[in-house]
Amino acid sequence: MAQILDGLKISKDIKQEIKSEVDEIVSSGQRPPHLAAILVGENGASKAYVSSKVKDCKEVGFKSSLLKFNDTITETELLSEIEKLNADSDIDGFIVQLPIPKGMDEEKVIEAISPEKDVDGFHPENFGRMALEMEAYLPATPYGIMTLLERYNIPTQGKHCVVIGRSRIVGRPMSILMSTKGNPGNATVTVVHSHTQNIEEYTKSADIVIVALGAPKYLKGDMIKDGAVIIDVGISRVEDEGPKGYHLEGDVDFDSCVEKASWITPVPGGVGPMTRAMLMKNTLLAYKRKF
Ligand code: GUN
Numbered sequence: 474m475a476q477i478l479d480g481l482k483i484s485k486d487i488k489q490e491i492k493s494e495v496d497e498i499v500s501s502g503q504r505p506p507h508l509a510a511i512l513v514g515e516n517g518a519s520k521a522y523v524s525s526k527v528k529d530c531k532e533v534g535f536k537s538s539l540l541k542f543n544d545t546i547t548e549t550e551l552l553s554e555i556e557k558l559n560a561d562s563d564i565d566g567f568i569v570q571l572p573i574p575k576g577m578d579e580e581k582v583i584e585a586i587s588p589e590k591d592v593d594g595f596h597p598e599n600f601g602r603m604a605l606e607m608e609a610y611l612p613a614t615p616y617g618i619m620t621l622l623e624r625y626n627i628p629t630q631g632k633h634c635v636v637i638g639r640s641r642i643v644g645r646p647m648s649i650l651m652s653t654k655g656n657p658g659n660a661t662v663t664v665v666h667s668h669t670q671n672i673e674e675y676t677k678s679a680d681i682v683i684v685a686l687g688a689p690k691y692l693k694g695d696m697i698k699d700g701a702v703i704i705d706v707g708i709s710r711v712e713d714e715g716p717k718g719y720h721l722e723g724d725v726d727f728d729s730c731v732e733k734a735s736w737i738t739p740v741p742g743g744v745g746p747m748t749r750a751m752l753m754k755n756t757l758l759a760y761k762r763k764f
Pocket of ligand 1: 568569570571572593613614
């Protein structure tokens with residue numbers, strides 16, 4: 474029976490550490506860190522994520538600004554809002570919540586964010602610096618997973634880590650971080666994706682499986698080896714008959730995997746809260762780099 478990697482608990486510890494630093498900053502007479510978020514349109518999940526981020530800012534003592542726009546905003550107008558935030562010395566970091574409306578060029582929008590304020594770590598400059606093992610803002614979800622492994626002292630050196638999914642914000646950066654020098658890190662990494670044949674051949678030999686594909690209950694107990702460490706990044710809204718009309722499901726079939734794994738993240742309460750905590754950490758870092 475696996476032990477739980479309690480992301481909720483660790484995220485609270487991290488937020489508390491951040492809050493202590495912010496308290497010191499403020500009591501020394503300086504202004505607190507300030508995070509801004511741009512939200513475009515009416516995507517329900519995005520609205521929920523952004524309001525959680527605003528709540529986290531309050532919790533750690535940051536100032537936050539939420540800039541909401543209808544999906545009628547043009548790409549040019551959005552780019553000019555980004556320019557304003559780039560130029561605003563009161564804002565230490567900001568994010569553009571993804572996805573942005575169809576028809577807008579996501580790459581162009583992300584590239585418009587000043588790399589020094591890109592606390593999501595999505596700008597190609599930050600991604601490149603991360604891949605080259607230079608100082609960079611790390612994307613929050615992979616950074617959160619690395620931190621969770623670190624705080625639980627999960628060995629990764631020389632281990633076979635299989636990452637399922639190659640998205641820009643999770644799978645791809647995750648695979649890079651797990652193979653980089655350091656602890657955690659130094660893993661032998663295999664990335665599997667929609668064109669991989671017989672994915673279970675890879676997962677069955679993995680010491681660590683990180684699942685980030687957005688397919689509810691995809692990873693089953695019979696696809697993993699005894700004692701594997703299982704990290705579930707998935708968080709899909711699955712419709713049901715309950716009051717909310719949906720519930721959240723991870724990419725891991727928890728009930729079958731918990732029997733065989735040595736460590737496992739729950740959904741909710743695993744990777745999600747770690748992601749949120751690391752955005753706060755990056756924002757504090759952006760602030761400290763400036764002062
Ligand atoms: N959409 C899903 N995850 C994220 C995230 O971490 N940051 C932003 N900006 N958008 C997202």
